[in-house]
Amino acid sequence: MLLNQYLLLAAVLFCIGVYGVLVRRNGVMVLMSIELILNAVNLNLVAFAADLGAPLGVSGQVFALFVIAVAAAEVGVGLAMVLMLYRNSSSIDLDTVDLLKG
Amino acid sequence: MTVSSTALLAAETAADAPWLLENVWLVPALPALSFVIILFFGKKLPFKGAEVGITAISLSFLLALGVGGTWIQRVDNAEAEAESHSEEALVVSDAEAGLGDPDTAGIAGVEGEQALATPLAAPAVPAAPVVEAGGEAGHAPTPVISELDWYTNGGTTHRIGTLVDGLSAMMLFVVTFISLLVHVYSTDYVAGDRRYTHFFAFLSLFSAAMLFMVLTTNILQLIVGWELVGVCSFALIGHWWEEKPNSDAALKAFLTNRVGDIGLLVGMIILFFAAGQSFDIVDINEKVISGEISHQLAFWGAISLTAAVMSKSGQFFLHTWLPDAMAGPTPVSALIHAATMVVAGVYMIARLYPVFFEGYSIAGSSIGVLGLIGATTTLAGGLLAFAQDDIKKVLAYSTVSQLGYMVLALGVGAWTAGLFHLFTHAFFKACLFLGSGSVSHAVHSFDMKKDMGGLKKWMPHTHRTMMIGSIALAGLPPLAGFWSKDEILAGTGGWGLTGGGTGGNGSYVILLVMGCITAVLTAAYTTRMVYLTFYGEYRGHGDPHESGPRITGPLYILAFMATIAGFFNLPSAVSPTEGFAHRFEHYVEPAGASYFPAIAHASFNWGLAIFSTLLVVVGVGASYLYYFRGLGPHGLTERNSTARAGFAFLKNKYYLDHLYTDGVAGGTKGPLARAAYWFNQHVIDAIVDGVGRGAAATGIFVYEKIDQGAVDKTVNGIGRGSRGAGRGLSLAQNGRVQTYASFLFAGVAALAGIFVVLV
Numbered sequence: 131m132l133l134n135q136y137l138l139l140a141a142v143l144f145c146i147g148v149y150g151v152l153v154r155r156n157g158v159m160v161l162m163s164i165e166l167i168l169n170a171v172n173l174n175l176v177a178f179a180a181d182l183g184a185p186l187g188v189s190g191q192v193f194a195l196f197v198i199a200v201a202a203a204e205v206g207v208g209l210a211m212v213l214m215l216y217r218n219s220s221s222i223d224l225d226t227v228d229l230l231k232g
Numbered sequence: 233m234t235v236s237s238t239a240l241l242a243a244e245t246a247a248d249a250p251w252l253l254e255n256v257w258l259v260p261a262l263p264a265l266s267f268v269i270i271l272f273f274g275k276k277l278p279f280k281g282a283e284v285g286i287t288a289i290s291l292s293f294l295l296a297l298g299v300g301g302t303w304i305q306r307v308d309n310a311e312a313e314a315e316s317h318s319e320e321a322l323v324v325s326d327a328e329a330g331l332g333d334p335d336t337a338g339i340a341g342v343e344g345e346q347a348l349a350t351p352l353a354a355p356a357v358p359a360a361p362v363v364e365a366g367g368e369a370g371h372a373p374t375p376v377i378s379e380l381d382w383y384t385n386g387g388t389t390h391r392i393g394t395l396v397d398g399l400s401a402m403m404l405f406v407v408t409f410i411s412l413l414v415h416v417y418s419t420d421y422v423a424g425d426r427r428y429t430h431f432f433a434f435l436s437l438f439s440a441a442m443l444f445m446v447l448t449t450n451i452l453q454l455i456v457g458w459e460l461v462g463v464c465s466f467a468l469i470g471h472w473w474e475e476k477p478n479s480d481a482a483l484k485a486f487l488t489n490r491v492g493d494i495g496l497l498v499g500m501i502i503l504f505f506a507a508g509q510s511f512d513i514v515d516i517n518e519k520v521i522s523g524e525i526s527h528q529l530a531f532w533g534a535i536s537l538t539a540a541v542m543s544k545s546g547q548f549f550l551h552t553w554l555p556d557a558m559a560g561p562t563p564v565s566a567l568i569h570a571a572t573m574v575v576a577g578v579y580m581i582a583r584l585y586p587v588f589f590e591g592y593s594i595a596g597s598s599i600g601v602l603g604l605i606g607a608t609t610t611l612a613g614g615l616l617a618f619a620q621d622d623i624k625k626v627l628a629y630s631t632v633s634q635l636g637y638m639v640l641a642l643g644v645g646a647w648t649a650g651l652f653h654l655f656t657h658a659f660f661k662a663c664l665f666l667g668s669g670s671v672s673h674a675v676h677s678f679d680m681k682k683d684m685g686g687l688k689k690w691m692p693h694t695h696r697t698m699m700i701g702s703i704a705l706a707g708l709p710p711l712a713g714f715w716s717k718d719e720i721l722a723g724t725g726g727w728g729l730t731g732g733g734t735g736g737n738g739s740y741v742i743l744l745v746m747g748c749i750t751a752v753l754t755a756a757y758t759t760r761m762v763y764l765t766f767y768g769e770y771r772g773h774g775d776p777h778e779s780g781p782r783i784t785g786p787l788y789i790l791a792f793m794a795t796i797a798g799f800f801n802l803p804s805a806v807s808p809t810e811g812f813a814h815r816f817e818h819y820v821e822p823a824g825a826s827y828f829p830a831i832a833h834a835s836f837n838w839g840l841a842i843f844s845t846l847l848v849v850v851g852v853g854a855s856y857l858y859y860f861r862g863l864g865p866h867g868l869t870e871r872n873s874t875a876r877a878g879f880a881f882l883k884n885k886y887y888l889d890h891l892y893t894d895g896v897a898g899g900t901k902g903p904l905a906r907a908a909y910w911f912n913q914h915v916i917d918a919i920v921d922g923v924g925r926g927a928a929a930t931g932i933f934v935y936e937k938i939d940q941g942a943v944d945k946t947v948n949g950i951g952r953g954s955r956g957a958g959r960g961l962s963l964a965q966n967g968r969v970q971t972y973a974s975f976l977f978a979g980v981a982a983l984a985g986i987f988v989v990l991v
Contacts, residue, residue, distance in 0.1 A: 148977060151970070151973060152970055152973055152974055152977065153970075160970075224968070224969060224970060225968060227967075227968075227969070228966060228967030228968045229967055230967045231965055231966045231967030231968075
């Protein structure tokens with residue numbers, strides 16, 4: 131098993147996620163991109179855990195589980211915000227939400 | 233008995249001086265305290281402060297009596313012991329003299345040496361002080377001095393304290409006695425006055441100041457007392473200042489005194505340095521006597537101090553303030569003219585007598601500055617008293633004249649006679665002043681010609697007492713004035729003195745003649761005053777009434793004193809017993825003391841006494857014939873131009889006031905004002921203008937270059953810079969979350985890059 135391949139996959143996922151976060155105007159797409167970033171990190175954690183072996187690697191897997199739980203909560207809050215955004219401005223385009231500026 | 237025995241005795245007794253004589257500061261302190269109390273609480277008290285003043289001065293009077301009594305006892309004790317020691321006196325050794333108090337032992341030692349020298353070479357001390365009565369030498373015990381450190385300045389410690397000897401004890405008695413009677417009298421006289429409380433406060437301060445001055449141990453303290461007296465007299469003369477003449481009179485008194493006070497300061501400074509930086513009176517006097525202060529310095533010191541005496545004691549030609557001082561309430565006039573203000577000058581001469589005695593070479597002259605001033609004053613004042621219609625002004629000029637007598641006496645070496653005249657004069661002049669106040673109280677005027685006359689009928693008590701005072705003033709035996717005046721004349725003529733030279737006084741013939749003329753004048757103007765006030769027809773209006781007991785009471789007491797005061801210094805030729813003669817001289821004169829010059833005493837002369845009595849009779853008689861009988865050249869001033877001119881000369885008071893106001897003041901104020909104006913225009917204005925212009929130029933420069941150029945530009949620049957920065961930075965904050973996220977990732981990427989490169 132090659133650790134490199136997992137890390138490379140995770141890096142690609144991460145870059146796609148960052149790209150999505152920075153570029154997409156759709157709020158739901160941005161949330162999904164954040165999920166990509168989180169999953170890239172999870173992939174890293176699990177890969178390193180498997181590489182390290184039983185006693186030490188367990189904590190990496192547990193950590194990944196925690197991240198999944200937090201990501202679920204985060205998506206809950208994020209979708210609620212997108213919903214409110216849509217109700218207020220009948221759009222989920224993030225470029226329209228620039229009221230807080232100098 | 234020799235000098236040494238008393239000197240030794242002094243050394244023995246100085247250590248245990250009586251308590252009263254060491255704590256005599258209480259005498260001035262009580263009225264001073266009363267001043268403060270009256271000032272702060274007077275108006276709230278039931279009698280408006282009068283009771284505080286009277287209580288304080290009564291206690292002072294009792295203390296002064298105690299001091300006098302203790303002093304007399306001290307002199308007697310000293311004498312008794314001196315007699316018991318007299319056999320051993322010649323074998324006194326210095327070692328024995330040194331046993332006493334260390335302060336006085338030095339003096340005693342010096343005197344002891346002198347005494348040992350005296351039998352061998354008599355002229356060592358200028359004169360054996362005794363000519364008349366053999367046993368009178370050196371009866372004075374040392375004065376009781378108690379001092380505190382006042383302050384130290386430039387290495388010299390100035391001290392403040394009290395000095396009790398016969399002179400100051402006598403003055404304490406006179407001042408407190410007159411002041412007490414004046415206080416009592418004032419409760420009636422100024423009753424209902426709007427500044428009643430204020431009046432009593434200043435009476436207290438006046439008495440306190442005079443007592444403070446009398447007890448002085450050094451000339452610095454003397455100056456303080458002297459000026460305090462001057463200030464109080466200013467306040468009291470101007471008591472009714474709402475009327476312009478009154479406040480003018482107060483100012484005149486004050487300013488005229490300032491003229492003399494310059495002399496006082498100069499004289500004191502001369503003495504201070506002449507005595508090796510010492511203000512101590514005893515020290516200065518001793519140094520003058522021993523010749524440590526040269527004759528020259530003593531002369532210039534005496535000249536300067538004489539100027540002060542001339543203004544303070546109303547000597548011709550600085551006397552002009554004194555008659556004007558009559559603007560004050562009558563009790564104040566009595567106090568000023570009998571006991572305090574004007575006798576301050578006489579007292580100062582008496583206190584610093586060696587300075588005058590040596591400075592003017594009084595022994596062995598036949599004319600001297602001081603005597604001439606006194607004689608001129610006595611004559612000038614006596615003449616002026618004729619031309620006055622205001623009863624108080626007659627008395628004021630009479631005071632000038634009598635003060636002239638005192639200064640004359642001191643100027644011819646008759647110290648005791650001068651002081652004795654001060655003593656007797658205080659009583660009869662206070663009596664006359666208070667009497668004139670009583671009269672004016674009744675007729676509401678001081679003008680004898682317009683509002684008085686025939687008052688004998690209405691005012692029997694005032695008439696009686698004023699008659700006694702007038703006879704005493706005129707100098708008819710056996711009342712007080714006769715004895716003291718006769719002594720002065722005897723001293724001036726030098727009767728009973730052995731020759732001239734240093735052994736005794738010269739005989740001052742010219743001054744004697746002037747004194748005798750004044751005796752006639754005094755008798756005549758006194759008669760005129762009595763006639764115009766109490767006899768003839770009543771010329772005023774209304775119904776005059778006798779004054780109350782608080783006014784007549786003091787009058788009777790003073791009249792009694794005016795009657796008997798002369799007996800305190802009876803000459804031995806007249807005295808019933810030897811022990812009764814020359815009591816005043818015996819207790820008051822510090823003969824033989826180290827700080828008193830050896831003066832010779834003229835003796836009583838029957839011829840002179842009868843002659844001076846005759847002079848008085850002539851004066852009274854002429855005046856009596858002129859006024860009472862209507863004889864003599866009435867209306868002479870209308871008919872004869874010379875007489876008219878003479879009268880006008882007197883009426884205008886020798887034109888001295890004109891000279892001072894128009895000549896001296898007017899002559900100086902014009903050029904002075906012009907000079908001041910020129911100085912103002914050309915010097916001060918130029919400086920002020922220059923300063924102003926410089927300031928304006930500086931201001932413009934600062935405004936244009938520094939304020940506008942530097943400061944404002946900096947501030948504006950900072951403002952502009954921050955605004956620009958804000959504008960630029962606000963572009964970054966566009967509200968889009970994704971822009972912020974880009975910055976965030978860019979930052980993270982940069983940090984990661986640095987991390988990778990570095991690690």
